Amino acid sequence: MRRFQFRLQAVLNHRKTLEEQREREFGEAQFRLQRAEMRYKELEQEYLSLASVRHSNNQRLDIQGTIAREHYIASLKFRMEKVEREIDAAKIVAEEAKELLVKARQDREAVSKIQEKALYEYQRENLRLDQEAFDEMATVRYVRQNAQGR
Numbered sequence: 001m002r003r004f005q006f007r008l009q010a011v012l013n014h015r016k017t018l019e020e021q022r023e024r025e026f027g028e029a030q031f032r033l034q035r036a037e038m039r040y041k042e043l044e045q046e047y048l049s050l051a052s053v054r055h056s057n058n059q060r061l062d063i064q065g066t067i068a069r070e071h072y073i074a075s076l077k078f079r080m081e082k083v084e085r086e087i088d089a090a091k092i093v094a095e096e097a098k099e100l101l102v103k104a105r106q107d108r109e110a111v112s113k114i115q116e117k118a119l120y121e122y123q124r125e126n127l128r129l130d131q132e133a134f135d136e137m138a139t140v141r142y143v144r145q146n147a148q149g150r
Contacts, residue, residue: 004118004119004122004123006115006118006119007118008111008114008115009115011111012108012111012112012115015104015107015108015111016108018104018107018108019101019104019105019107019108021104022097022100022101022103022104022105023101025097025100025101026094026097026098026100026101028097029090029093029094029096029097029098030094030097032090032093032094033087033090033091033093033094036083036086036087036090037087039083039086040080040083040084040087043076043079043080043083044080046076047073047076047077047080050069050072050073050076051073053069
């Protein structure tokens with residue numbers, strides 16, 4: 001009895017490789033998005049802490065310090081806006097990577113289902129051949145017993 005050989009095994013292997021690659025790409029895109037969101041939160045915390053100091057500063061008026069702080073706050077706002085754009089771009093990339101992953105998974109599953117059906121048919125055919133062989137042996141035994149019994 002020959003062993004099962006799936007005729008589309010190379011295609012299935014290729015699709016598995018593509019799916020794994022898409023999973024890695026999606027993971028990397030998610031990581032970049034999370035990293036950008038963390039950077040934004042850090043900048044936001046720093047901005048909020050400086051803004052609260054700006055409003056609660058009851059010490060004497062320090063013009064140079066105030067100007068420097070305002071410039072720094074403005075640069076924080078600018079960096080926050082830049083990171084917001086990075087977040088938006090990272091969300092788009094992550095969504096595209098997710099769509100590619102879903103497509104790759106569907107493609108692989110389609111070939112996997114064909115493999116499962118082929119394996120089922122192979123096993124069914126083997127059972128049929130085994131049953132025919134057993135039937136043939138039983139027939140031969142019956143004929144021999146009847147021939148000897150006469």
